[in-house]
Amino acid sequence: MLKNKTIHKDYNQVINTNNQLSIKTLEEIIPHNDSVRILSQIMEELNYEKLMKAYSPKGRNPVVSPKVLFKVLVYAYMNNIYSSRKIEKVCRRDINFMWLLQGEKTPDHNTISRFRSNRISVAGEDLFYQLIKKLLKLKEIKFENIFIDGTKIEANANKYTFVWKKSTDKSEVKLQEKLRILIRTLNDELNINYTIYTVQDKITVQQVSEILTTLNKIKISENIEFVHGKGKRKSKLQRFIERFDELAHRQGKYDNYNSIFDGRNSFSKTDKDATFMHMKEDHMRNAQLKPGYNVQIGVEGEYIVGLDISSERSDQLTLIPFLKNLKLKLHKTYKNVVADAGYESEENYVYLLENKHNSFIKPQNYESRKKNKFKNNISKRENMHYDEQNDCYICYNRKVLMPIGRKSKKSKSGYKSILTIYECEDCNGCEYKDKCTKAKGNRQIHVSKKFIDLRENSLTNIKSAGGILLRMNRSIQVEGTFGVLKENYGFRQFLTRGKENVKCEFLLLTFAFNINKLHTKMRKNKLGVSFFIKDIA
Structure with missing residues (x-):
């Protein structure tokens, strides 16, 4: 039992205050090659003019300067700390966060939350793309090959309010x-x-x-x-x-x-920008629909060079807005665009061709075409002989499918494609009709000639020696990046709500990822290495 002892509310009354850490002491404790130092060095070279405009010139000055608070948030994301309350706690206890604050007052969780939601939305993208331009000056990226992919991340919304x-x-x-x-x-x-x-x-x-x-x-x-x-x-x-x-x-x-x-x-209802999607990592493994966002990233040299948040479930409709936004922010275009089969569409092929991008998109039937089941399916257009001179298809039974008309097809985004309708001369009495078509009349096929030409061009690209290397790098770089973000960083659900807030949150994460990647490359002496070459045994 404690006798004649008093526990004071002010703990400083019973603690020796002569051992407080000064900035000079922190400078001596933190290693010279710590990631917090490279973070501070890189971020000191950025322009915070847009971020300062997010604050009103009237009223009191911010408790913590915006530049310092942005550093603190990014460093928190570098260390898998996302909750505003946890960030406040480490600012009071962690010497690296104390060093970043440089003697400024510790921000409370409300200040951190408001800054993340209200301030970064004004300048977050600007600061992120300033970092990308900085990486360009360091020759870490070259604007040659961009590897694009998307993933579904769960929203902070009730799954029963659909x-x-x-x-x-x-x-x-x-x-x-x-x-x-x-x-x-x-x-x-x-x-x-x-x-x-x-x-x-x-x-x-x-x-x-x-x-x-x-x-x-x-x-x-x-x-x-x-x-x-x-x-x-x-x-x-x-x-x-x-x-x-x-x-x-x-x-x-x-x-x-x-x-x-x-x-x-x-x-x-709890996050109106979130769409119900299938999540791959659903722990119940029952393909349950959950509210989420389709997160798109572009990677070069293992760095995330572009990002977008979409409410669309399909990747097809996200490619063009992603590339347009990237061109708008960086004023540069990539030579080669590498993506998986989920991005294949005539509209995307046409956009890449018109904007002088080399298309390395894997056709949707690329894997199935290798199988005997596909090769032996006589109903597939690919297994029919095409007579280019007479513009007709010849089926398995040597019947001719001639063009009988055209029709236009409009996509969800408004793009119109022209389809040529081919019809068999006579299917009556054909012994292969049951295997070829379920139609009562003659067999018809609807073909977009432009799409077929563009698909074959992309197929030729990905089959080339350079295309094989690009496909390998796509699986390593962009899919590997999502693996790191979800597994190593533990980022599987957004904390904020609304597309703009979610984008700000993901901008912080990608900013942190790029700084960590730069720090790792410096430690491993891999600066300037942006491409993986296939090892030959």
Whole structure:
């Protein structure tokens, strides 16, 4: 038992304060080759003008200078520390964080959280691409080969607060039918002549509001009192007004949902920018849909040189926005674009060709074409002989498929491709028809000639000696980067919500990754090595 002892709230009363660490002492303790030193050196050379504009010139000065706070956040991400409360804790205990603060006041978790959400959104991308230009000066990247890939990362959203496009559409159709019936009933019972809308005409909230305005005028003119509670009998007018009001509210909700979908098939109520996607690392292994973001990165020399956050589940629609943003920020274009089969589309091929990129995209049927099952499938267009001179295909039974017309096909992004329709001269009595087509009439195939030419060009590129090396480097560099971010950094779920905040969070992570990668290369004497060469036994 403690006798005649007092525990003070102010612990400094019983602690010797002569042993406080000074900045000079910290300078002596921290090793000269520590990653915190290279971080500070690199970040001292960046321009923080845009970051300073995120603060109002009026009012008090920030508790911690923005430059120092940005250093602290990046160093925290370099050490797998993402929570604002944990960052505050290490700022009070870790000598490296104390050294970064340079005697400034320790930021609390609220300051850190506000800075990450509100300030970095203004200048985060600018600072990141300044780092990329710095790596260019250090000859760590050369703007020659960019390896692009994407992954799904879970959003900070409740997985049970989903809204589905198909379900919303079905409910809206039922609601519209109820409104049409209610308008007919109103016309019959109150002798009012409102327009009865057809199935093709959508009854808007504004139109229902006009009906409610008219009904409320009738209420006032006839001095009708509305009743509420048990045992009260409502008038017809009150029932109509309440019903129209309820349906108008629901229609407004569906209109709001449709504006949030913006071409998607789902969103989460707790993070409306998040789309429900399949996550590979689902611990239940039941392919459960979870709210998440499609994270796109471009890697060169093992450094992340570009990033984008998309709500699209498919990688096909993310390639062009990614490359456009990269060109806008860096004012440079890459010679070779290397990506996997998920990015293959005619639209992407055309964009790469028009912008003088060499395409190294693996065709979607690249692996299946190697198998005997594909080679023996007589229904595949690739297994038919194409007569270029007469522009026709010859099937397995030596029948000729001639062009009979064209049609245009519009993608989700608005790109139009032209398809040529080929039809067999006569499939009647053909012994191979069951294996070739399920159509009752003659066999038809729809072919985009432009797409086939561009695909063959990309296939030739990836089969070349240089293409094989690029494909190998893509699997090592960009897929390896995602492996490091998810496994080594433990980054599997975003902390913030909303696409802009999520992008800021991922910018900090990629910034930290690049600094760590530079530090590793310096220690291993691998500066300037940006390409892996295949070892020959």
